[in-house]
Ligand code: HEC
């Protein structure tokens with residue numbers, strides 16, 4: 001494919017795939033060249049062919065269990081990175097491509113929209129044929145640090161998680177066979193997968209390659225560079241006095257937010273029963289109680305990160321709060337106030353009655369808005385390997 005005589009030096013490391021895409025009708029045809037990046041996304045460094053996350057927080061000592069999260073607490077061990085640049089870039093195409101759904105109409109990005117904090121602004125999302133999901137779409141920022149996936153923690157790796165939306169009838173409603181057939185029938189994808197998985201001896205795309213690529217892309221969505229982070233690293237002017245007051249209430253032993261939403265990830269990566277249900281309009285969601293077959297975890301959900309929280313309304317697993325202020329106010333209305341008498345939940349002992357004043361709630365909200373950082377937003381592909389329109 002490469003022209004040795006003129007290009008060998010410059011282009012030997014650049015992998016190009018010619019893709020012929022057909023647009024519109026008649027004989028109108030555009031020839032496009034799709035490439036896979038051979039460099040890591042920003043915020044990552046190429047080490048022995050693998051993209052590794054680089055953050056100031058890696059300079060700080062981490063307490064084994066995350067501690068209570070002082071400003072200079074390090075990142076927890078066990079980050080899932082180390083995919084090749086090509087795998088990450090292939091994952092990016094897959095993420096945006098509605099070819100992955102049974103109807104060719106729904107992509108991962110239909111619900112995890114980059115311009116909406118990788119969520120979609122809705123209480124419940126719409127999958128194929130306008131079927132709605134039963135929980136609100138969570139953000140994908142900093143997924144690489146997660147131990148559990150889904151609100152109820154039912155998956156324990158990014159690769160395992162991906163099976164959920166791909167094959168769920170309310171999301172992309174595909175089957176493994178259907179998905180592989182579509183990808184294998186597409187010569188551009190076949191070429192791109194060969195580049196991303198050069199060691200593969202089989203001649204066709206395998207399920208694991210699809211899951212690995214999507215996980216690889218997710219691993220590159222890192223957000224650790226907000227105004228709060230500048231403050232944490234020592235630049236005190238990054239926050240104003242109201243935001244600093246908010247940080248202090250957030251960390252206080254009255255509000256106790258930081259004990260679950262522990263910096264720097266703003267989650268302790270655990271599951272907690274906090275009693276945020278909307279049983280008036282919906283059946284009780286047992287959440288982690290089902291996953292762990294343990295009724296003491298009924299109503300338990302993954303402690304979500306609060307990174308980019310300003311961008312991902314509405315809030316909680318059922319999207320019951322439209323604004324950040326409502327979500328924060330929930331905590332001060334009293335332990336278990338939203339739990340109907342008919343339910344006996346084992347609420348986490350850090351959920352109490354902090355009796356925050358209106359001013360303190362506003363300060364917390366102001367602080368939460370300093371956690372916005374979308375510098376490493378990935379590029380949205382201009383064209384997809386399938387030739388389908390972006391949706
Ligand atoms: C129809 C909307 C929809 C589509 C399409 C969709 N998701 Fe999701 N996603 C959700 C919802 C809703 C949840 C939460 C489900 C739950 O917790 O039970 C979720 C959860 C996740 C999570 C777990 C997040 C966490 O905090 O644990 C990841 C990762 C994810 N999706 C990635 C993807 C990828 C990759 C694709 C494409 C293959 C995709 N999603 C397609 C709606 C969608």
Ligand code: HEC
Pocket residue numbers: 250255256257258259260261271272273274276301302303304305306309312314315316317318324327328331348349350351364
């Ligand atoms: C005992 C652990 C715990 C404590 C303490 C705690 N949270 Fe939470 N937080 C959670 C869990 C679990 C959820 C998800 C609950 C759900 O979806 O039903 C959550 C959800 C949230 C959300 C919505 C996130 C989203 O993506 O929808 C916000 C905002 C929030 N918490 C802020 C706070 C603030 C502010 C405080 C302190 C006043 C606080 N939390 C204290 C565990 C905790």
